[in-house]
Structures are given as structure tokens and as C-alpha cells.
Amino acid sequence: RPIALEAAAESARPAALGITQRPRRNRKSAWSRRLVREHTLTVDDLIWPLFVIEGTGRREPIASMPGVERLSVDEIVRSAEHAARLGIPAISFFPYTEPSLRDATGSESLNRDNLVCRAVRAVKQAVPELGLMTDVALDPYTSHGHDGLLQDGAILNDETVALLVEQSLIQAEAGADIIAPSDMMDGRVGAIRAGLDRAGFRDVQIMAYAAKYASAFYGPFRDAIGTQAALVGDKRTYQMDPGNSSEALREVALDLAEGADSVMVKPGLPYLDIIRRVKDEFGVPTFAYQVSGEYAMIEAAARNGWLDGERAMAESLLAFKRAGADGVLTYYAPRVAERLRAGA
Ligand code: PBG
Numbered sequence: 144r145p146i147a148l149e150a151a152a153e154s155a156r157p158a159a160l161g162i163t164q165r166p167r168r169n170r171k172s173a174w175s176r177r178l179v180r181e182h183t184l185t186v187d188d189l190i191w192p193l194f195v196i197e198g199t200g201r202r203e204p205i206a207s208m209p210g211v212e213r214l215s216v217d218e219i220v221r222s223a224e225h226a227a228r229l230g231i232p233a234i235s236f237f238p239y240t241e242p243s244l245r246d247a248t249g250s251e252s253l254n255r256d257n258l259v260c261r262a263v264r265a266v267k268q269a270v271p272e273l274g275l276m277t278d279v280a281l282d283p284y285t286s287h288g289h290d291g292l293l294q295d296g297a298i299l300n301d302e303t304v305a306l307l308v309e310q311s312l313i314q315a316e317a318g319a320d321i322i323a324p325s326d327m328m329d330g331r332v333g334a335i336r337a338g339l340d341r342a343g344f345r346d347v348q349i350m351a352y353a354a355k356y357a358s359a360f361y362g363p364f365r366d367a368i369g370t371q372a373a374l375v376g377d378k379r380t381y382q383m384d385p386g387n388s389s390e391a392l393r394e395v396a397l398d399l400a401e402g403a404d405s406v407m408v409k410p411g412l413p414y415l416d417i418i419r420r421v422k423d424e425f426g427v428p429t430f431a432y433q434v435s436g437e438y439a440m441i442e443a444a445a446r447n448g449w450l451d452g453e454r455a456m457a458e459s460l461l462a463f464k465r466a467g468a469d470g471v472l473t474y475y476a477p478r479v480a481e482r483l484r485a486g487a
Contacts, residue, residue: 182464184457186230186483190276190430191476194367195219195258196239207363208435209442211474213239216262222477223266223273229480233274235323235472236262238283239368248292249284252310257284260317267318276350277319279307279335280326288365288374290326290381298381304331308338315344323407325352327381333401350430351398353406354391354417357382360410360436367435391417392424399427407472410434412459415466422467431463433473457482 169179194213196203201215214222219236226234238258244251251257263275280290281303287293291303303326311322322339324331332351339347357379365371383390395406405428408417412433422429441459445452456475463471473479 182461184461184464184479184483186480187232188460188464188468188470189231189233189476189480190274190470190472191222191226191231191234192237192472192474193219193222193234193262194237194239195262197241197258205363205367207366207439208474209439209446210478211367211438213367216258216265219262220265220269223270225477226480227270227273229477229484231273231476231480232470233276233321234266234476235276235278235321237278237364237368238262240283242369245284245286245373247286249281249306252281252284252306253313255313255316257313260313263314263317263319274320275318276321276323277314277317279310279314279322279324279331281306281310282326282370283368285370286373288370290378291328293375296376298328300328300330303328304334307331308334311335312338312342312344315339315342315347319347321348321350321404323350323352325355325409327352327355327378327383329397330401332398332403336402348404349402350405350407351395351403352409352432353395353398353403354414354421355382355407355409356385356414358385358410358413358434358436360413360434362436363439364435385413388417388420392420395421395425395427399425404428405430405469407432408468410437411463411471412437415462418463418466418468428469429467431466431468431471433459433463433471433475435474438474453482453487457487 169175196213196215198215199217202218203213205211223234236259240251259277266275282288282290289298291298314322332349398406407430408414408421409432411431418431441452441455444450456479460471460479
């Protein structure tokens, strides 16, 4: 070998590190990375939230959630069939209520023939093996956009809970398998459990939005269900303060004591620490909601070419599993399910 090359090789040889541990050994090939991987996302972890609108054959884009559409009931059924084919265990429903049907008390929430009930009945009949989850709160139905009854600028707790119990009953009657109160009123889980039991719905589950924060990340969702413009004030007197962590444990403890079968932390990625604390403390089925604003952030950057949207989607969802979540509500459910099926 030429002298110059010998000398170069000599000077490039590093001093001995004297280490026995080399974590990189486990990372050196794909097979090895797969063997030592601690957490994985599977299709079994997914719940797909869907937006329902009136009409037939209607698919309406949502500007702040590119790739997500509001769907008429017949289109919801097609999406449900698609979900079942992909192996997604459950879907959830959010209505865009016609403005003419919204009023101060959210009375459309108690209409047995409202959009959500019709969608649930149709999907139950067409795809009986799919888990159906419905949201309990008044905001899709109120003219002021709040989750409860509004009086002199205050949200009334106990009066609201009475309505939420009725809302839960008509959803259970329509065929909902999981009732998910997202309103953050005190005592609603216990009242809903008692109401369901009294009416004979002993096997209908409750997934409590237990630690739901007053978050800026719900903005696109409020566009999707048409409450953004209408919302009077904010939701800080009932949703949690983003500065609080131990309070989440208290909320979860209460909801479990009142009969919740599973609990949820919401939003998702900015609150991974809460998921971890809840899972460690209670060890119960714990879900995360990757909310509309989280979806919008990833999509906005991806559509600008600023990050790889597919990989960001998969990585963000895996993070929930690593943090201790048993599953995730995500608008990406069908997309990530396709990706998982392709083995990526
Ligand atoms: C309201 C409700 C909200 C979401 C689910 N249920 C918004 C809010 O509290 O204003 C947010 C979901 C999302 O942002 O994707 N009961």
C-alpha cells in the first residue's frame, strides 16, 4: 500500500475506549431493531372519529383538517365498512348539527332521530362487529357552543348532568357500545352509569374523558362541527388548566369510582406526561385523543413539504403507546391502518 494511505489509516485509528457496552450493536440492522423494540402500534389500538352531516352521498371537506371530511349517514356506513375491513376495532361519531336546530339548551341532543342516533343505527345494522362510541356533551347542539347549560355566563353543572344522562340513554338505545362523556361536568359519570343501569344498559361501557384540558388544539374540531364562530367565551371553568398534572389523577380517580370502564387523556402529544402518570397510578385502560389541532399541525407541515407526514404520523402514534396508552383516538386511523397492513 502507498505510504500515504498507511499513515492516514494509522492516524484515523481511535484510541481504545475501553467500553463493554455498545448500545449501537442492537441497532445495527433492521432485524435486530425489531427484536429489541419495546412498544409497537397495531391496528387494535385505533379508534376513528368521524364527522356526520345531513343529506345523502355527501362528503364535505373541512378546511382546517385537510384529508378529513364531514360525511352523510350513508357515507359514514361506507367508512365504517372500510374501518372493519382494515381491522379497526371502533369508531366514534361527532355531528355537525344544522344551525337551525341549535338552541340554548341543546334540545336536539335529546332527539331520538338526531344525526348521531341515525348514524349509529345505520352502522350497527350494516357492520355489527364494529365498536360504536358516542360523545356525550351539549356543544354540537347549543347555540352558544358550550358543553353545558349557560346561565348568566356560568355553566350549570347539575342541571347539565341531568340532560347528559338523557342524551346517554338515547345513544345507548340507538346502539352505542361506548358512551364517552366529553363535557367535564362533575359527577356525570356516576349519574350516567346509574341511568344506564336503571334502563337495562348494564353492558354499555363508559369511556370518560377524565383529564380533558382547556386546549387551543381543539380549534379545527370546532370548525368541523360548526361551533368555533358561535362559542361565547372559553371552556376554562370546566375543562382542566394546562398547568395542572396531579389534578388529572384526581379527575381519573373520581371517574373510576363513579363507574368508568376506561379513561381518556386529551389532547394527546402535549400531555404524554399525564398519560404516563395515569397509567402508572391506576393501571386501567387508558386512551389518548390525538385531537384535531395535532392532526392539523402534522398535515400543515407535511403539505408544505416541511416534514415527512407519513413518518410523523406513525411516530406520533407510537409515542402514545410508549407513554402507556392502550389506544388512541385519531383522525389518522384508516391511513395508519393501511400503513400497518403494508408492513411499514
Ligand atoms: C366537545 C369536544 C371537543 C372535542 C371532542 N369533544 C372540543 C371541545 O371541547 O371544545 C375535541 C376533539 C378534537 O379537537 O379533535 N365536547
